[in-house]
Amino acid sequence: MRVTIEMHGPLQRFNKGGQSRAELEVEDNLSVGDLLTRLGMDMGEPWNAALDGTLARPSDRLSDGALLMVFPPIEGG
């Protein structure tokens, strides 16, 4: 299946070529956490993700055509 992943801010470097947005071919039912690990993201760094417009957990499963946005949590400023 194909999924689209958007990496924001300093996490962008984990997308191939440092792109903010990439389309990937992945196996069915891959979890959010597994995809991010595969991309080489340091899972120790604070991150949040929106999967098709909802705050996602690492165990949430991707579906064909899914949009996953990944970004640092926001606290203020």
Add this chain to the structure above:
Amino acid sequence: MVKGLANKILRLDLSSGRVWTEEQNELFYRRYLGGAGILSYYLLKELKPRVDPLSPENVLVFAPGPVTGTVMPGGSRLCVGAKSPLSGGIAKCEAGGFFGYELKRAGFDALVVQGKADHPVYLWVHNGEVEIKDASHLWGQTVLQTQDAIEAELGETRVRTATIGPAGENLAAISCIMTDLRNAAGRGGLGAVMGSKNLKCIAVKGKTAPQAAEPEKMRDLARWMNTNYMNFSIAAGFHELGTGAGMVSGNAIGNLPVRNWSDGQFDDAAMIQADVLRATYRVAMEACPSCQIRCKKVVELENDAYKVDRRNGGPEYETLAALGSLLGINDLAAICRANELCSIYSLDTISLGGTIAFAMECFDKGILTLADTGGIALRFGNADAMLKVIELIAHRRGIGDILADGSRKAAERIGRGAAELAMHVKGVEFGMHEPRLKQGLGLIYSIAAQGADHMAGAHDTFFMHEGRGMESVRSLDSLDPLPANDLSTAKVDRVKNLHLLRNFSDSLVTCNFVPWTLRQQVEMLRALTGWDYTDFEALRQGERVATMARVFNLREGLTAADDQLPKRFFSSTPRGALKGTTIDPEAMNRARRTFYILMGWDPVTGVPTQEKLEELGIAWVAAEALPA
């Protein structure tokens, strides 16, 4: 004498012109530290109960912390507080820049101002000397004009200042105090308190570095952070873009407030992002002393519509949201100009945005009309109307006179059901983070003594799954990841402990954007003072400060009934990521009661028990403060 401190507190009575210094013993500093601790002490000790916050009896405290003025990254800040004209309770906030750093190096752990001058004055603090100087010619000037005039008058450059503009002079309860032109002691209406004292500016120059007990350990810690901060993705993000990189992502998960919190989606979030700002109007990034993260954006622009002077800084995340999505405005240039107006007039961008958003919704619903607004079509998305209303608020003209004291008081004056649309806790407008998403934050928004302050504690989305965020709370014995909307006892315990930690950090005073752990903050205090200070003591200190703020509010007449979120948050947004998500009122009530119990407060009234006060070493506050 405590190592690393100035060991002097500067006192000023503007009514009599008396200036004196006060020395406190070592246990005083160990108990209250500095920053939020010292200001809570002086507000409880020196302020008579129930005084008018704009009367000479109010006390305005500027308090750096023990680490302020040292080599420590994030150690340049100060805490500012008084009785708030916005809430009637405590106003407490922190500001960056050089002013706190310089005040400490001028030889003072705090400046406590009381009374009222019989004409406008400014204070000149330099090399241990203090002069009260005439400021009649500066009254009515902007913050920037005042800075230039004072430097010219003193024949000095790089004078560090805390200044008010016209909004503070005109006693707007949503006015702030600007430090070094572009940093704000923003929340709670402190600009109005300064204005009520006829105090236009405090100008400081200092050159005495604090002498640490173990200077090499201090340097080692500072060196470690300066070497490693880029390994922390959030700090690295601040270094590159500053705050405000998360407008699109915040919109995607429902964190971004939209149109007075009435909507759940801002279609133009990408137009007000920090990376767009970098590509357009941002001309530099600036740092506070000793900090390499340099998160502060500087913008400059000149086009057909607007001109913005780089000396007035640039909008942070809170401002981009408060004067952007919250008002339905997508014009980044207009937001930069609005930010500049807030800097030069000394307005809190958060309360200002919350108040204008309230007025825009009133206009949409016909509660306010063109006749009320002086012909301004105060609609969501109208950037020109926003800029006009900021001018009116700063100068208290027309509709601006009604809005200058924040949304709660404006709603009282307007009537006609407007109170339903005023989004505040204790009269203080919300920080730009959705409590329907971050429900632990919603809890602390409702309980924090200073009102709906996003800096008061937990942001739930940091602690949802494994990683560094979770590790940071495991040191507080909060072990399990929890969903953002969870309000279990485990979450309440986390919220409470993070609130205590924040109160400790605000007493130290360290910057929240420099990723210091609790252990490292304790280490720096040990190296600075030579005390055998522990993590336990740090959290106990935070608890002491939070409890003192609670007692202050109770003394001023606030009750548990003031620890409430607006009704809107108990219903869903019509669209966006949080469509269908609400806060469960019963769960929030239970969480509030649990918070009180965990704090050693009465579960119903929220009044701290005598035993708790004694445990914290502040039994003295009970006799003069607590309701019988």
